[in-house]
Amino acid sequence: MPRSQSGKKRDKVDSEQLTRAVQECVNEGIALREAVRRYGVSKTTLIRHIRSFKNSGADRFTYSANNNVKQVFSKNEEEALTTYLIMAARLHYGLTKVEVRKLAYQYASAKEKRCPDTWNEKKMAGKEWLRQFMKRHSNLSLRKPESTSLARSTAFNRVNVTTFFANYKSVLSRGTFSAENIDETGITTVHVPPRIISPKGVKQVGQMTSGERGQNVTLIAAINALGNAIPPMLIFPRVHFKANMLKGGPVGSIGAANPSGWSNVDLFYKFMQHFANRVKPNIEKPTIILLDNHDSHISISTIDFCKANGIMLVTFHPHTSHKFQPLDRTVFGPLKTYYNKACSEWMLMHPAQPITIYDVAELIGKAFPQAFTPLNIQKGFKVAGLYPFDENIFQDHEFLASYVTDRPLIEKSNSSSDALPPASADGLPSTSSDTSLVSIRTRSVSHHP
16 A cells, blocks of 8 residues: 555554454344444455455455555565665675666566556656565665775685685784784864754755865874774874874874875884884784785885884785774774764864864874774774684675676685575576676676686
8 A cells, every 4th residue: 555645554454353243244144334333343344355255165254464465576576686686785786776666667577567557657666665665675774885996896805815814824823923903094174064953844954164175184093902002193284293283182192294194104114113112012922913005014114123023014915904904894983983073062162163183183082082992993803803813704795796897816716605696597687697687777797706
């Protein structure tokens, strides 16, 4: 039944009362009006069920709901459609609401289903069908996807992940180490405003920020698998660093300046010295640092310093840090959230004043302890399979996106997890390169295992 514009809902049928009313009308011959009055059921509903009971030839009436008489797809067909939508999302080619409605119409046409006239007119399923479909399948939801580059989708495959874990396991087997993770993130003076209470009917609602484009301050952080973090390093977009730039920042943090606001070889070397002063690694008590392959991380000066101080560097495969980097997985996200909240509160307390780079350290000082908690840090190492060590942490479906390219893998894997899912035999588009009745966005996608 279509949703009522006035918000009215059809009254639910009391199956017990309806059963008694049908039995008395058929077996005892009481009048319809009397049965309606006595059991409080709808007259038209009672007439329909009495007629159905007589036509069935059954000895005893049994109530069964009949609210899906106009449902286009069967339960199995909807399950097949659901499976396809989940697979498309895991391939990083998920469908929008409009595309799902078009796909449903094409699916119905391929199955020669009887569709509402509006479907045939618009060549897509209706909005109400999609709403009810999503309601029936709770494992589906409307989400805003994260932008994932083709390089990341390609690089995160079973071969590269297996190679990294083999290298990491080899290093761990040499002795007892403390696992550390170092990474950078950018903090801007223009924050993202939170949701606010506003009047209805207004199409555009504004919230005060410092400007249209902000200045970037780089934060370099280090955490370990036990849930600890050392004070960060802040790199300001200036030629010369001044101590007052760190006013209100996290206790023990250090600062530096670079006109671009980003890290470089010299600044990262300075942070490694800061790291060594805090962690105190040595040849007898070495430590492992997990980090990406940024140019500033693999300079000769840094490598020599790490060798002399008992620091072993283990780098992630390029374009896989979004899965392996603990800071990216569970720490930097909350940091940005708490930082934006602190910026919003600052703007309320300082009307008509913009946030400058001289205020960033203080705002980070409020957000840092809330984001760099032992629980968040430990969770980051766990979900990446780094600590506790779990080389099977990533499921097969997480590698599916690497198949949606024409780029071959580095080497052939004999693992059964590299096998593609079988083609669909129910009329839905296949996730392989085989020709199908319907394809994502009316185009086929090829896979090369």
